[in-house]
Amino acid sequence: xxxxxxxxxxxxxxxxxxxxxxxxxxxxxxxxxxxxxxxxxxxxxxxxxxxxxxxxxxxxxxxxxxxxxxxxxxxxxxxxxxxxxxxxxxxxxxxxxxxxxxxxxxxxxxxxxxxxxxxxxxxxxxxxxxxxxxxxxxxxxxxxxxxxxxxxxxxxxxxxxxxxxxxxxxxxxxxxxxxxxxxxxxxxxxxxxxxxxxxxxxxxxxxxxxxxxxxxxxxxxxxxxxxxxxxxxxxxxxxxxxxxxxxxxxxxxxxxxxxxxxxxxxxxxxxxxxxxxxxxxxxxxxxxxxxxxxxxxxxxxxxxxxxxxxxxxxxxxxxx
Ligand SMILES: Cc1cc2nc3c(=O)[nH]c(=O)nc-3n(C[C@H](O)[C@H](O)[C@H](O)COP(=O)(O)O)c2cc1C
Numbered sequence: 518x519x520x521x522x523x524x525x526x527x528x529x530x531x532x533x534x535x536x537x538x539x540x541x542x543x544x545x546x547x548x549x550x551x552x553x554x555x556x557x558x559x560x561x562x563x564x565x566x567x568x569x570x571x572x573x574x575x576x577x578x579x580x581x582x583x584x585x586x587x588x589x590x591x592x593x594x595x596x597x598x599x600x601x602x603x604x605x606x607x608x609x610x611x612x613x614x615x616x617x618x619x620x621x622x623x624x625x626x627x628x629x630x631x632x633x634x635x636x637x638x639x640x641x642x643x644x645x646x647x648x649x650x651x652x653x654x655x656x657x658x659x660x661x662x663x664x665x666x667x668x669x670x671x672x673x674x675x676x677x678x679x680x681x682x683x684x685x686x687x688x689x690x691x692x693x694x695x696x697x698x699x700x701x702x703x704x705x706x707x708x709x710x711x712x713x714x715x716x717x718x719x720x721x722x723x724x725x726x727x728x729x730x731x732x733x734x735x736x737x738x739x740x741x742x743x744x745x746x747x748x749x750x751x752x753x754x755x756x757x758x759x760x761x762x763x764x765x766x767x768x769x770x771x772x773x774x775x776x777x778x779x780x781x782x783x784x785x786x787x788x789x790x791x792x793x794x795x796x797x798x799x800x801x802x803x804x805x806x807x808x809x810x811x812x813x814x815x816x817x818x819x820x821x822x823x824x825x826x827x828x829x830x831x832x833x834x835x836x837x
Pocket of ligand 1: 533534535536537538558560591618619620621660689720721722723742743744745746
């Protein structure tokens with residue numbers, strides 16, 4: 518049985534989970550404008566205490582997903598029992614596709630090791646994955662770093678990832694201790710592809726169409742996951758697919774940014790129940806727009822205190 522949450526007629530392009538950013542309103546925007554093949558929730562914390570297991574708001578957001586684009590729920594936690602129960606609740610809420618976070622470098626912020634910290638105890642990790650697999654009827658994947666502090670660790674784990682019944686694996690080829698520093702090593706991604714039967718999804722620093730297209734053509738990956746590059750340019754999905762030009766001139770870039778932010782300016786006050794919170798969330802997103810030539814204008818936008826003044830500045834700086 519094919520457990521993959523994408524059709525096999527083209528390599529899937531996925532929107533990465535990004536805590537604090539890829540909420541349902543942003544995902545809905547991406548689905549409408551950029552048509553990713555798959556979207557992920559921000560990580561959903563799984564608490565050890567049964568009473569708190571998953572936040573009600575997380576479950577409500579999962580249950581509300583009605584788009585044709587499949588939603589993958591990403592769990593973060595470390596107790597086999599708690600994760601299995603959380604998986605059951607997520608499936609009751611209507612989502613069949615689950616993913617476990619093995620990449621977050623800030624795992625000590627929760628009680629006990631989670632995320633990338635789980636790579637420090639491979640035996641326990643594999644036990645955890647094997648038991649979680651039993652609790653999931655749809656697809657089960659992990660999103661992992663290449664290793665905790667050694668990028669070659671992935672090669673020891675690969676056969677075990679296969680044996681414990683993963684359907685695919687998303688690889689961010691940095692180590693956990695590296696956090697976001699240094700270069701991603703997609704040469705390593707290609708080596709992983711060559712040494713496993715699992716479909717591998719490449720993630721990390723895919724910030725322009727040429728990089729995405731090259732990875733698809735040269736590494737044998739099954740698909741791509743876009744994170745910060747997609748926040749900076751949601752149309753990157755369509756550029757990688759060749760539906761839009763790979764690069765745009767500055768005037769066009771400003772217009773596209775204006776449409777993007779303007780659209781979120783409509784959605785966020787509804788999502789976040791009020792202007793102040795909506796503006797805060799929008800400003801967080803602006804931090805991921807790296808264009809050197811726009812930083813002065815972005816800085817001024819970040820000082821706006823009302824939606825109206827924000828919109829006025831947006832029109833002045835970015836609209837044609
Ligand atoms: C602000 C922020 C929040 C993130 N939150 C998550 C998360 O909830 N779950 C996860 O697996 N990865 C998370 N990540 C990692 C991204 O999904 C992705 O793996 C990483 O940014 C590398 O890909 P990129 O270079 O395309 O951004 C986060 C990254 C950032 C920058």
